[in-house]
Amino acid sequence: MKLKRGRPNLVWCTCSLDGEEVQVPVLFNGANKPVVSVSDWFRHLGGSGKSGAGTLAEYSKTLRNFAEFLEEHCVEFESVTDRVLKRWRNRDRHQRKCAKRTCNAKLGVVYRFYLWAQAHGYFARxxxxxxxxxxxxxxxxxxxxxxxxGKGRGRRTKITSDVVYSRLSSSPLHVPTAEEMDRAYLRLSSVGDPKIAMRNTLAFSIAEIAGSRRMETLNIRVDQIPEWDTIYNLLDEDKSFPVEIIGKGGHQEKIYLTHNILADLRDYIEGARASVIQRRSTGRKSLQDHGLVFISHTSGRPLSKDYFSRLASKAFHDEGIDATYHRIRARFLSRIVEECLDDAIEQTGFHYSPETVLNRAAELARHRSTASLKYYLRLAEKRRARQSSAQRVYELQEKELSARRSLMHAEQKLQEVEHARELLRALRSEDAVKIRDAKLNLDAKIAEILRNLPNGDAQLSL
Structure with a gap:
């Protein structure tokens, strides 16, 4: 284990806590000595089961950031005062351009650490x-x-102080429109390597359509994606496929992927991803395949959630859109709430219960809080109030037409893949008759596709 000397380091270790193997971080100071109080708090959080891996990772980065600041200013953990915390807050706010809410969240982590450490005898008063x-x-x-x-749990006790920012702006965050998401997808597809573009747009699609969070998307495994036969059956039955994930707080949950996304994932796994694993498995430093779908095309290792955060922020920023990766899930939440509202109005008219709509939406979206969904319900109600009857009928017709086009496109794409796979199997068998028949089938399919294209597109494809 090699640590960078002169600055705090985080090292993730596997610990056995109450008979269970748990990944917890250990904080080392600039002299490469463990910070016992902080590391023990991380171990407590990891063993308690109340904090998920994502929460623990965010807490550890906050405490490392705080430890760096203390070492830069020659302050020990037990010597921290409100004045030190205010200087740290101001550094992050003005030099690192952190939002006020982010500064408050980081202060909350530090407060929780000190309360635990003081209660367990690491510090006094x-x-x-x-x-x-x-x-x-x-x-x-x-x-x-x-x-x-509180998040549906009644009264809740919060920690505050004079260092915490007050009177924060309550303006709601922007939910990207369909047109803005199309522009972001185009930006992601404009990278030089089409394989990387395919990987990145797939991750975005899963977040938008299935509502997965960053770590939930990154933890999807190859063995969870069904084979082609299952995908063909899902297409015939027009069904989604459940994929088990570890959700927020470490809870076992499910997301549902459409046959379109499954086909793209299977195509990526057998093509771009397989070539990366094969390339990294040869040579002196062979790489172990961790089995996750989304990997680095350079190192072959699993991607980090920070990578997708930076990727999304840059794609949106380059298109002049005020959004981040988390706002992709906001599109999913907005759609779910609107669909639940439509169902409620269809069943009971305009005498629907907002609580029933929100509870149903929270269940479908794997969301523990109905309070944070109220904003999306207000948006859906306003949109519906502004629509005339003719506009509503037109919107429903457009949705139906879009769904039909999507289904036709998916069916055509799967047929293309199947014809290509048939030719590949024939080539491997070295049977001349099978090769000839498979090539004729593929040529016929390509000719059919070209006939269905406009003249200009057909000439371009040829």
Whole structure:
């Protein structure tokens, strides 16, 4: 294990906690010595089962960032005060351009660490509320505020302080439109390597259509994607395919992938991904295949969620769109809420129950909070209120036509793939009759496709 000297390092280790193998980070300081209090807190979070791997990773990056700041200013963990925290907050806000909400979230992580460490004897009288009766104020002063805005769980206690930013802007984040998503997909497809473009657009499609989060998408395994025969059956029956994932908070959940996405995934796995694994498996430093669908085409290793965050932010920014990767899931949530609203109106008219709509949408979207879905319900209600009857009929007809086109395109694409695979099997068998018949079938399919194209497109394809 090689650590970078002079700056804090995070190293992920496998620990056995109560008979279960758990991946937890260990924080080392600039002198390559473990920071015991922080590392023990990470181990506590990993073993408690209350924090998922994604949450633990974010917490560890926040504490490493905080440790870097402390070492730069020669401050020990037990010597931190409100003034130190304010300087750290201001550094992130003004130099690193972090949003106020992000700064508050990072402060919340630090507060939770200090409360746990003090309760377990690592520090004494470092953090807590001011004791006005005795006139004592701890170096890190906090307040506990009870709120009714818990995620469907009643009253909730939150930590706040004078260092935390207040009066944050409550303007809702932008939900990308269909036209904006098309522009982002085109931007992703414009990279030099078409194999990388295929991988990236696939990840975006899964987030938009199935509503998967970053780590949920990245943890999809090759053995979870069905073979071609199953995909053909799904096309015939017009069904989706369930894929088990580890969701937010470490919960076992399912996302449902359409036959279109499954066909593209299977094509990517057998083509671009297979060539990367084959190339990286030869030579002196052979690579172990971790079995995940989305891998680096350079190293062959699993991709990180930060990679997709940067990729999405750049694609949206280059197109002048105010959005991030997480807003792709917002499109999914918006669609789910609108569909649930349509179902409710169809069943009960305009006397529907908003709570019923939100509960159904939260269930379909694997969302624990109905409060955060209220914004999407208001959007759907406003859109519907502005629509005339004729506009509504036209929108439904457009949706039906779009679905038919998508189905026809998927069927045609699967037929093309099957004819090509038939020719490949014939070539491997070295049977001249089979090769001739397979080539004739493929040529006939190509000729049929060209006949169905406009004249200009057909000439271009030829």
């Amino acid at each position: 470092v953090i807590g509320p001011a004791e006005w009766s005795s006139g004592l104020t701890p170096p890190i002063e906090i307040r506990f505020v009870t709120s009714n805005e």
